Every structure is written in structure tokens, then in C-alpha cells.
Amino acid sequence: MRTELGATLRLAAPLAAANLLQMLVYAIDVIFVARLGEQALAAASLATTLFGLMMWCTIGLTGACAPLIAAELGRRAHAVREVRRSVRMAMWLAVGVGVIAMLVSAQGEAVLLLTGQDKEVARLAGEFLAILLWATVPNIIAGVLRNFVSAMGRPVFATAITGLAILVNALGNYMFVFGNFGAPAMGLDGSAVSSVITACIMLAAYVAAIQADRRLRRYHVFGRWWRPEWTRLRDLVRIGLPIALIILAEGGLFSSAAFLMGLIGQAELAGHTVALQVAAIAFQIPFGIGQAATIRVGYHFGAGDHAAVGRAGRAALVMAVGYMVLPAGVMILAPRWVLGLYVDPDAPKNAAMVAFAVQYLAIGAAFQLFDGVQAVLAGALRGLQDTRVPMLLALGGYWLGGFTISAWLGLFTPLAGLGVWIGLAVGLVAVAAMLLRRWHRREALGLVGA
Secondary structure, eight states: OHHHHHHHHHHHHHHHHHHHHHHHHHHHHHHHHGGGOHHHHHHHHHHHHHHHHHHHHHHHHHTTHHHHHHHHHHHOTTOHHHHHHHHHHHHHHHHHHHHHHHHHHHTHHHHHHHTTOOHHHHHHHHHHHHHHGGGHHHHHHHHHHHHHHHHTTOTHHHHHHHHHHHHHHHHHHHHHTTTOTTOOOOTHHHHHHHHHHHHHHHHHHHHHHHHHSHHHHTTOTTTTTTOOOHHHHHHHHHHHHHHHHHHHHHHHHHHHHHHHHHHHOHHHHHHHHHHHHHHHHHHHHHHHHHHHHHHHHHHHHHHTOHHHHHHHHHHHHHHHHHHHHHHHHHHHHOHHHHHTTTSOTTOGGGHHHHHHHHHHHHHHHHHHHHHHHHHHHHHHHHHTTOOHHHHHHHHIIIIIIIIHHHHHHHHHSTTTHHHHHHHHHHHHHHHHHHHHHHHHTTTTTTTTOO
8 A cells, every 4th residue: 555655656746747737827827918908818818718628538538548558558567559559649639639629719709709798808819719729639638648658657747848848838828918028919819829838848748757757658649640439539539538537527527616606796707707706726736646646547447456556546546545635724814814815804895705715715715525535535546547437427416416506595585696616515525525536446347347
């Protein structure tokens, strides 16, 4: 168990760091665009919300290569050909779904108008997406290569390359938004140009890192890229499509919560946005542990070692639960201090927003533990290549449970915004409980093989 804890930590630490750095990459866009005014910020927020959801889903779909690679390495330590096939077909899939996502982005203005957004804001967001769409395929392929280097025991590359992306994106925004260093001042569109450049440089950095590393280079993942492996492609879709739908279900739940908050009041929506940002940052650590669990469980699954599969899952759970106690405690004991990282809690204009955010963080502290548990269990089950039933459990828990209760308590009881957060907590608790039961019954259900 001590060995497994160490192996999981070595994988999870750089992956979690990369997740946190990725949030900073997105935050840089907000920092620069916010200086252009409320309308530009609203347009960028809408555009990046649509684009980001597509990215998370498509990267989740192609991320099915991680458990496949881990299982192949578990079966045979030098499974060069099998690993190469998985990576190659994942890159094929990245291009295919990337083109579809680009077509959606090209119709961004029409999509946003269908949701009832302001015409001028939708127009600006559409123009922003028309540039940003060129970052789609590089982003998804970079996600595939991130999974490859992580499964091969080089997760530190993901951390370093994401750190590079922060610098590139900051420099790009500085140049193209305001016209510094001789670049044209493009305003809002300049931020989209910066994102495209950042995506391309991230992809190039992964390619360079793989080619420079002796162990990774011998897998020749870019060799014979034109050769199809239809069986492997079907495996990727079979495992990855439910992962994408789980991401869509959870992302849709929290997006819908924002819509409910908007119906309740502006102060409630503002408090919800800030409190959710705090919870999202705290979630990046168990999310990274869940990614590590996928690889460790997948490795032992491929090796046919049932006992080690159980140890890998327990190690990840212990690590996640041990960590989540910390942010939960801070949210309860020092909520105003946490909120002070985003807004001035003592400013009179923020009084109502901060009061609501403090209430929401109290509920957020309660569901932090369950959010971490469901993230790790979902990752562990992916390592067993079990994604279809977890998808159904997530859809049921998040929507039949979470959203229904959020809408009822938020719109039809005096709890209002607090009721919305209670519904979110119920959804997370339900999904965590169902995934935990499935994980404990993995052998009875035949998930670990014969």
C-alpha cells in the first residue's frame, strides 16, 4: 500500500499542478479582456464557455487512450506497437471530433442567439469564436499527447508545458489585445489570436518533449500516422464517448445552476459565480488524483492483478479524502478570507454578493468531500475501462437528483440560492455513493476480468 501511495502521488502531483496551471491560462484571458469593458468581457465569457465545454468533452472522449495505454503496459512492459496504435487512433479521433467542434464554433453567434443572448454580445462572441476555432484541433491533440506522456510516467512534462502556456498566453494577450511590441491592437479578437498561438505552441512543445525523451521516442507515436486501426478506434469511442457524456452532464448541471441563479437575482448569481470558482480550484487536486487512478488501476488491470487494482483505488481515495478535508475546513472557518482572493469582502458594493457567497461556501464545504470521491472513483473505474454504466449513474444523479432538487428548492421555496447549492450537493453525494458501490462490487460485476 505504501508503494502504491507513492506511485499514485508521483503521478497525481504533476497532473494536479498542470490542472491548476490550466485554470491560470484561462484566467489570463479574463484579466486582459476585462480591461476592454463589460460588453467585451460578457462576449468572451459566453464564447469561452461554449468553446470550453466542447474542449472538455472532446478531450474526455480522446482521453480514453490513457486506460488503454496503461492496460497495454500492464500486460506487457514493452508494448510499443499497441501503445502506438492507441495514440495514433486517438489523434485520428481528435481531428475528427475537432472538425465537428470547429463547425459548431463557426455558428457560435447563431447558437448564442438561440439561448436568448443580447444581439451585440452574441455578434462579438461569434467573431471571437471564428478565430478561436483554429485552436480546437491543436488543443485536442495536445490533450492526447498529455495522456500519453502521463501514462508513460512522464507527467511532469504536462506541468512544464502548461506553465509554458501561461507565459505564451500572457505575452500574446499583451501584444495583440493592446497592440504592444509592434503588434496590431485587435482588442477582443486579439485574445482569441493569443489562444490559438498558445494551443499551437503547446502542441509543438509536446511533440518536442516526446522526441527528446529517450523512452518516449522509441514508441514512434508519430510514425505511420496514415495507417488505420479500426478495432482500436472503436475501443476508443466505446470507452471515451461515455466519458464525454459524463463531463457534459456535470458541466451542464453547474451551467444550469448559474441559469437558475440568474432567475433568482443578480447578487445571488454573483455570489454563486465566486463561490463556484473557489470550489473549482479546490477540485483540481482530486481531479488530478483521479487521472492518476485511471493510469494506476489500468496498469494493474492489464497485468491481471486484482489485489493491486484494489490497492490502487484505495490509495487514490485515501489521498483525495485526506486532501479535501483541508479546503472544506477553510471554506467553513475562513470563508471571507477565501473570497478576498477574488473580491474585496469589505467593500459596501460587494456586501450582498459576499453574504450569499459565504452561505454557498458552507454548502460547498460539505460537498467538497463527495466531489473528490466521485472524481477519483470515476477515474478508477475508467482504469477498468468501465464507463457506460458510470455515465448512466452520473446522468441520473446529476439531473434526476441534483438539478430537480436545485430547481425546486431554488425557485419554489424560500431557500432560493441556498436551495440551488443544496441540490448540487445532493447530486454529487448521489453520484459518489453509486460509484462507490460499483467500485466495491467490481469483482462481482466482472469488471476486473476472470
